[in-house]
Amino acid sequence: MIFLIGCGSNPKATDSATSSSYDDSSPKGISISYDSSKKLNEYDNQPHVIPLVVYQLNNINSFEGLKKDKAGIIKLLSASKFDESVMSVNKYFISPNETKELLLERADYMGWFVTMMTKW
Secondary structure (H helix, E strand, O other), X not given: OEEEEEEOOOOOOEEOOOOEEEOOOOOOOEEEXXXXXXXXXXXXXXXXOEEEEEEEEOOOHHHHHHOOOHHHXXXXXXXXXXXXXXXXXXXXXXXXXXXXXXXXXXXXXXXXXXEEEOOO
């Protein structure tokens, strides 16, 4: 399980470990780039896709509480609006041996940008 969390208050913050960035001045202000392994999520010598869920939140507290146990993580992976703190949620699937850049519109009043990936 990987959680990547960034605050939207820094106009051009970049997280080099995830190749994600946030630009407050651009309508497509969130960029997530990835280059997945051809052995991504390998099980029985076969690669499998993994979900990528991106939440834009105006408060991180509910998310922090949900990520503490399995039931909460399952709820987060459903890519649903779990409470009023969720301004936007997008779900993608990363395929093995895939290189891609996702450009997302920044939600109004966004305070947090959370990327969630899992390997089950």
